[in-house]
Amino acid sequence: MTSLSPSFQQPSVHRKMVISATPRISVSENFITSALHSHPLSYGSSWRICRNLRGLKLWMLQNLDFRGPKRKHEQKNEINMLQIEDKDELLDNTEPHHQRQDLQQLSAAIVSNESSSSSNTQHEENTLPYQFEKPRRIGTSMKYSHSQQTQASSITFQGRPNFLSIAVIGATGELARRKIFPALFALYYSGYLPENFGIFGYSRKSLTDDDLRSMIASTLTCRIDQQQNCEEKMEAFLRRTYYLNGGYDNREGMSKLSARMEQVEGEFGANRIFYLSVPQEALLDVALSLADSAQSQKGWNRIIIEKPFGSNLLSSHQLTSSLLLKFKEKQLYRIDHLLGRNTIENLAVLRFSNLVFMPLWNRNYIRNVQVILSEDLGLRTSDGYSNSYGIIGDVVHSHIFQTIALLAMEPPVTLEGEDVRNEKVKLLRSIRKLDTSDVIVGCCAPASGSKDAAKLGNITPTYFAAALFIDNARWDDVPFLIKVGRGLVKHRVEIRIQFRHVPGNLYRGQIVHNTDLANNELILRDAPDEAILVRVNNKVPGLGIHLDASELNLLYKDKYNIEIPDSYEQLLHDVIDGDNHLFMRSDEVTAAWDVLSPVLHELDKNNLIPEQYELGGRGPDNAIYLWAKHGIRWMDD
Ligand SMILES: NC(=O)C1=CN([C@@H]2O[C@H](COP(=O)(O)OP(=O)(O)OC[C@H]3O[C@@H](n4cnc5c(N)ncnc54)[C@H](OP(=O)(O)O)[C@@H]3O)[C@@H](O)[C@H]2O)C=CC1
Numbered sequence: 001m002t003s004l005s006p007s008f009q010q011p012s013v014h015r016k017m018v019i020s021a022t023p024r025i026s027v028s029e030n031f032i033t034s035a036l037h038s039h040p041l042s043y044g045s046s047w048r049i050c051r052n053l054r055g056l057k058l059w060m061l062q063n064l065d066f067r068g069p070k071r072k073h074e075q076k077n078e079i080n081m082l083q084i085e086d087k088d089e090l091l092d093n094t095e096p097h098h099q100r101q102d103l104q105q106l107s108a109a110i111v112s113n114e115s116s117s118s119s120n121t122q123h124e125e126n127t128l129p130y131q132f133e134k135p136r137r138i139g140t141s142m143k144y145s146h147s148q149q150t151q152a153s154s155i156t157f158q159g160r161p162n163f164l165s166i167a168v169i170g171a172t173g174e175l176a177r178r179k180i181f182p183a184l185f186a187l188y189y190s191g192y193l194p195e196n197f198g199i200f201g202y203s204r205k206s207l208t209d210d211d212l213r214s215m216i217a218s219t220l221t222c223r224i225d226q227q228q229n230c231e232e233k234m235e236a237f238l239r240r241t242y243y244l245n246g247g248y249d250n251r252e253g254m255s256k257l258s259a260r261m262e263q264v265e266g267e268f269g270a271n272r273i274f275y276l277s278v279p280q281e282a283l284l285d286v287a288l289s290l291a292d293s294a295q296s297q298k299g300w301n302r303i304i305i306e307k308p309f310g311s312n313l314l315s316s317h318q319l320t321s322s323l324l325l326k327f328k329e330k331q332l333y334r335i336d337h338l339l340g341r342n343t344i345e346n347l348a349v350l351r352f353s354n355l356v357f358m359p360l361w362n363r364n365y366i367r368n369v370q371v372i373l374s375e376d377l378g379l380r381t382s383d384g385y386s387n388s389y390g391i392i393g394d395v396v397h398s399h400i401f402q403t404i405a406l407l408a409m410e411p412p413v414t415l416e417g418e419d420v421r422n423e424k425v426k427l428l429r430s431i432r433k434l435d436t437s438d439v440i441v442g443c444c445a446p447a448s449g450s451k452d453a454a455k456l457g458n459i460t461p462t463y464f465a466a467a468l469f470i471d472n473a474r475w476d477d478v479p480f481l482i483k484v485g486r487g488l489v490k491h492r493v494e495i496r497i498q499f500r501h502v503p504g505n506l507y508r509g510q511i512v513h514n515t516d517l518a519n520n521e522l523i524l525r526d527a528p529d530e531a532i533l534v535r536v537n538n539k540v541p542g543l544g545i546h547l548d549a550s551e552l553n554l555l556y557k558d559k560y561n562i563e564i565p566d567s568y569e570q571l572l573h574d575v576i577d578g579d580n581h582l583f584m585r586s587d588e589v590t591a592a593w594d595v596l597s598p599v600l601h602e603l604d605k606n607n608l609i610p611e612q613y614e615l616g617g618r619g620p621d622n623a624i625y626l627w628a629k630h631g632i633r634w635m636d637d
């Protein structure tokens, strides 16, 4: 157990505390020590004084304009920094009463969802199970420039941790090696990790620090646009990585990890992030043992959980309930890397910051929405599609439903994480229960003779198509068409918003192209090349008036000559920043499973049989009939 003894008086004797960067108000250690000595202080009360001082400073920064106009940017950064610190206090780790309430309310919500066939409207907003004290705003990205790093040290020295420890549990795994460590290095390289940090790999294999460093080094690359001092930075990064081995289901291993972290963190402790990069079967063991034995006692603790988030309503409920016994909701970050893409953020940006789209975002103007994630990659045994729900749990439940929620939600009160999540969950709960006649499930035949063919058989769904409806005033009767599949002919990831016909179109006689394609369309393309396209009708040059359909094309690689960060980098940055709007809250997880439950049920009962399709083909034939039923012709596949 970490001692909570008041070690913070000591540095105040040696250091000067810089409270504000501009203008710098230096408060000498005498001020602090006299304040401390005038009260017989415990750690808790000194902490409160510090908090009050910071509160006063925040108020001054926000309300008293005693800086010149040039300093506005710095002031904003400093306010951000203080707000993050305030939030961290709220994330302190002991509050069993709230946890119990969360759990009871979650259970009640799930039970009532299960027992009602049309529960979409039964929860009032004010009975949502979660209360959040201090949410984070989207996009207040914390970049630690040199001056800010210095500021961070000086602001936080008074007993509050300014050290960030990131533990990667399952450090020897594919995800850790291929994505997590490289993303952490990229964050370090671009200045998004605080000055004081440590990366701790943890797994069962017996390795040394050097083994881990070599393993990580083999995957690190420097950005094309940031090659300077790359070697040096890699070495500096690797020097701050450490390895511990231990079991996943025992506290001893986790206590060992915590002790090692403490050694590196020093006397002020640290904020800690635990990235649980282990297979589902080990997830709870890890979470529960680290909850008791490895959480920081002095700073905040955030837990990153990888998808899938359970494999159905029941298993996800069990997982969530167990997690909420040990953690507060706001400590949990359920990560789905597909949500860390630019395209996803662009959904809200395009809609809420463009008058050409904002007023049109409803059933009066939008004819249908298409969400497409089609991969040319076949299924491998290593994809972990071991249960009978395959792609439904892997991609549909989180990625597709989150995309629809972000696209279709009502405007949030602010861009703060909890405000966005509140709107997402309302939207998810407004999705009509899926009619299985509006669902096509497919199964890609693995290349014959491959070992995957033998192992996977022909039952794991690798394709899912559906027409969803959202029962609210904005989207009544607008089909949201989903097409997600592996082993298809093309790699294509895009969201298409197709507008209605122009009423009484004066030019209908002059449209020379397919009239079906005459509708305007907004396309957010993630792959193959990231782009935003708007399809419009225009005049063909020449005599007479003939209309053609053209695409106004914002191709990202042409406009922005920068390397786009990997989505793990984006999302890890959000976790560090405390921005949770792209991470599913427990009630969102439940709401999404609730919609998918009927499909799972039908699959279980063999009423819905996955249709076989050829590797490299266009998916199940029946999907074509589904689109036709809803008046849709997919663009070229
Ligand atoms: N790989 C990817 O690209 C993606 C992965 N995910 C999810 O991330 C998590 C980790 O993925 P990934 O790294 O591929 O997984 P791995 O199968 O590579 O497992 C990670 C580590 O966990 C340990 N481990 C493996 N099997 C078990 C087991 N049965 N019980 C306990 N520990 C085990 C191993 O470490 P050791 O033996 O040293 O303890 C292994 O190195 C999973 O939940 C996966 O669903 C999500 C999206 C993409």
Ligand SMILES: O=C1O[C@H](COP(=O)(O)O)[C@@H](O)[C@H](O)[C@H]1O
Pocket: 338, 375, 377, 394, 395
């Ligand atoms: O999570 C997943 O993502 C990959 C696609 O990730 P990418 O970063 O390579 O685009 C997908 O192939 C897989 O089905 C899914 O589980």
